[in-house]
Amino acid sequence: MGFKGKLIASMEIKCGGHLFHDLYQINAHHVSNISPDKVHHFNIHEGDQDLKVGSIIGWKYNHDGKVKVTKQLIEAVDDEKKLITWKVLEGDTLELYNSFAITASFEENWATWTLVYEKKTEDTPEPITLLSLMIDITRDLESHLHNNNPLLYQKRNMGLNGKLVVSMEVKCGGHLFHDLYQTSSHHVTNISSDKVHHFDIHEGEDLRAGSIIGWKYTHDGKVKVTKQLIEAVDEEKKSITWKVLEGDTLELYNSFTISASFEDNWATWTFVYEKKTEDTPEPVTLLKLMIDITRDLEGHLHKI
Structure with a gap:
């Protein structure tokens, strides 16, 4: 007991969440251009350029001061809810966790990341630094999308509200x-x-x-x-x-x-x-x- 957990970060963002969803669903290869100090490479292992359920993708990224890799299966896509779920199949994450799934939801002016995992041992830390990485990448993407879509910044002081949740x-x-x-x-x-x-x-x-x-x-x-x-x-x-x-x-x-x-x-x-x-x-x-x-x-x- 004590091996399973969930981490959630919900952030108010300046531009419509549909832009984030489209970026990850259609143009995921651009993430490494927008946030190059954190994400170094994206590739598709199985499936075509149209990412859909069943596609297998890979990322190379920087986490805790080390360059790491991950291979993920796209488990679910909900275009109405602007939601994508990736299941980790291989890579550095599975050195510490028996299972790891990442869900991103981009509804209206909110971006929500959910990490659901099972640790290998009780001493394995909660993946709080990985959640922090997702937050930092989201802020990079937010700045990029806002600069390229300034009219979508509809009011002042957006992007200030947030929620963090951990279930252990x-x-x-x-x-x-x-x-x-x-x-x-x-x-x-x-x-x-x-x-x-x-x-x-x-x-x-x-x-x-x-x-x-x-x-x-x-x-x-x-x-x-x-x-x-x-x-x-x-x-x-x-x-x-x-x-x-x-x-x-x-x-x-x-x-x-x-x-x-x-x-x-x-x-x-x-x-x-x-x-x-x-x-x-x-x-x-x-x-x-x-x-x-x-x-x-x-x-x-x-x-x-």
């Missing part, structure tokens, strides 16, 4: 995670002390909707603080939602909400945010921090 299979029942955050949050600092240093309650006696709490933690090598309002608690779904009120996160984001759901043997973290500027990075490293903390808690809870 865990060894112990999700209700244990929910109970920990709902009744014993102060224990998180003991269990994951190198990442979380302090917890306190600013307003409210016990943790419920309306309570205001604070955390001190290490992120990107710096000690940071956050003050959060508990917006919602659902005991049945084992979910909690926190809205960031103050702290380091709001130096980069106009708004930031964190949701955690702990159902059955799955832990899911969701970030919903609005960036201050288009150059503000997606909070991928903060999502990685939540993954690492969850794994610390999982190790502790599994021993109980």
Whole structure:
């Protein structure tokens, strides 16, 4: 248990999603021209230039400072939903994962990447840096498509909203995670002390909707603080939602909400945010921090 997972990044984009879909569906070879520092080569192993379900393609790309390759089967194409799914058949990715599928959806002014995978071992990291690579490539393509289609930039401040999601299979029942955050949050600092240093309650006696709490933690090598309002608690779904009120996160984001759901043997973290500027990075490293903390808690809870 604890081998399966899913990562999702949804990004608001400046131009219509259909342009992205057409690029990957018809002109995938142009991706290496538009983002050459990240994607070096594209080729078709089986099928003709019209990429369709059943076609097998290959990419050479740069990831974690290394040049890597992948061979993928196009499993699904939905032109109405602007969706494509690729199943990884060969390549560097399968050195760490038993299976790996990538889905891209480009509806209206949103680009969504979904990675679904099964790790070879419990120690295999979640593919967070690969998701970050997909985000960076998307931003390169966005700039290219926008510069070539300026009239499609319909309003100011587009491209600022986003969502990141990670779902992780865990060894112990999700209700244990929910109970920990709902009744014993102060224990998180003991269990994951190198990442979380302090917890306190600013307003409210016990943790419920309306309570205001604070955390001190290490992120990107710096000690940071956050003050959060508990917006919602659902005991049945084992979910909690926190809205960031103050702290380091709001130096980069106009708004930031964190949701955690702990159902059955799955832990899911969701970030919903609005960036201050288009150059503000997606909070991928903060999502990685939540993954690492969850794994610390999982190790502790599994021993109980």
